[in-house]
Amino acid sequence: MRKDRHQQMYQQMLKAIVEHQLPPGLRLPEDRLATTFEISRTGVRKVLQRLALEKFVTIEPNKGAHVSEPSVEEAIQVIDSRIMLEPLLLEAVIAHWNESAKCRLQQLIDVEHQARHADDLAEQIDLTAQFHIELASLSGNQVMADFVQQLAYRSSLVVAVYGSRRSVGCDCGDHQELLTLLDEQQVAPSIQWMRGHLQAIKASLNFATSHDRDVDFTRIFTPLS
Structure with a gap:
């Protein structure tokens, strides 16, 4: 309990x-x-x-x-690092592709769609990170996968601070599109899709956001059951 x-x-x-x-x-x-x-x-x-x-x-x-x-500079560096790194892993992902890998990613996409329909931004951000972490692990390069995991978590905070529902919505590309390309063994289109996906997330960020720092915790949080 x-x-x-x-x-x-x-x-x-x-x-x-x-x-x-x-x-x-x-x-x-x-x-x-x-x-x-x-x-x-x-x-x-x-x-x-x-x-x-x-x-x-x-x-x-x-x-x-x-x-x-995260500062604006840090936020940009985090996303730029992902743009440089993640597309490079896709050729190795396709080399290790099998039905089990497809099913694991499909399950994440299905839950991600449910969160989108429920308008649960927090869940969408978390599931988006989990998709990219799982995808990187399929490359067979654990060192690179660990880098992606760290960047994905930091990127989640960047999106939480500077992003919006657009940052995890279809405007930046649906992961289902990438899954289709991977399943068809299309290396170059997969790389192009990933690069465009991450660039769209970067473009969706609003660095002019300001926040009120005085909050009432009892107003925000509900009692635990």
């Missing part, structure tokens, strides 16, 4: 960060969050550490935690 409550808190926190209810740079005091969610500070700390691992939260010694705040 305790794990379920921690998972609920994690999901609420992630959703609030992605939907800009908790703005970048906002301090996340353990005592206030413990009171809001009615769980121990130890439990709060575990959730914050999980969010920090995924780059959504930054924890500093003697200062506590705050919502991560």
